[in-house]
Amino acid sequence: MIGAVMDFPRFKRIPEHIGVIPDGNRRWAAARDLPKESGYASGVPPGFDLFEHSRSLGIKEMTLYGFTQDNTKRPSVQTAAFRKACVEIAMGLTERDAALLVVGNTDSPLFPEELIPFARQRQVFGKGSIRVNLLVNYGWLWDLSHGASGATKPSEFTGSLASSDISRIDLVIRWGGRRRLSGFLPVQSVYSDFYFLDELWPDYCGDHLLEALRWYEDQDVTLGG
């Protein structure tokens, strides 16, 4: 378990940028005979824990999969709960040491109004030691086709993405047992390593991150070459 002090194991290398898919909130609640939607609130404190652990380890950027346009087809009691959880994560980050950007389709009543300022431009809190990208009402097709009509050559394509301010991801970590991306940033993930944990997201503890980083340090980096 990562403590408050800097007693971390040393790694040969750590990822510059991690992608985080915090899945399993509803299954976590259901396993406790709680209403499914209550799982999202239980997923908020682990988000701050992971943030602090990542920052302490020297990770420079993290992207959290908040919710997607696909997710908004769920029952409204659930959509309300995960929208609230995303607002709480963002507001909590304003009191921490982060440079926060929210990325998602703001042209929808499902995008929480409180988050619009963070979607306009990245905002620095504290020393802004770690860039945090929070995907809110994100859609892979919305992202990829965003500036499609403007790009006339390949080199312009990545700059035309709705997520163009999010850099290439080194390591995607997914909780909750599924082994898929579920539409998570297709372009930034083309060369990413994937680490999957069976544990459900609200059960996050620092050992999960260390386990992923221990696996990652032994992977090679080829960028497809």
Add this chain to the structure above:
Amino acid sequence: MIGAVMDFPRFKRIPEHIGVIPDGNRRWAAARDLPKESGYASGVPPGFDLFEHSRSLGIKEMTLYGFTQDNTKRPSVQTAAFRKACVEIAMGLTERDAALLVVGNTDSPLFPEELIPFARQRQVFGKGSIRVNLLVNYGWLWDLSHGASGATKPSEFTGSLASSDISRIDLVIRWGGRRRLSGFLPVQSVYSDFYFLDELWPDYCGDHLLEALRWYEDQDVTLGG
């Protein structure tokens, strides 16, 4: 091991479309003190085995990761070897029961000339029982930006892909121990399940496919919802 007769286990469900990343050819050769490039030729017969196994199991479409634009930065003795292996796979499929399409950038001397007819349109051999897409000199950025200047709304984007004739992939299977997509069809893989095997590709046997399908049958299908 899958035999020539139809004595397969029954699955609750099988994927309609599998993606295949046949990695580990060079490591397989190096482990035998053979020149690295010789591994690609050893990867050809397993390709036909997997094809026959997949066809017999009722899989409707398979996409094989031949080589990418990234891969062509390797030493020329290697690029020559994997280009030859791709030609052999394609030619072998013309003598089998497949509907073959080659997808990749043909505007390059690195694209094997013999494969140009298969890149123009899908060609049916035998009864064409299984659609086979072979990625040759493929690049994710080339694919995504292909028709970018023509698409003016999201619904037109997927139709503008260079790989628009390749359908959504249900299950991506990767041999060789790495857990990443390495630029493999970012759009068709957005909702795919991923199955990773440590075995190197030239060591393919039917049990690998059965193992992947056994895992896959217990996964849910949410398409991000």
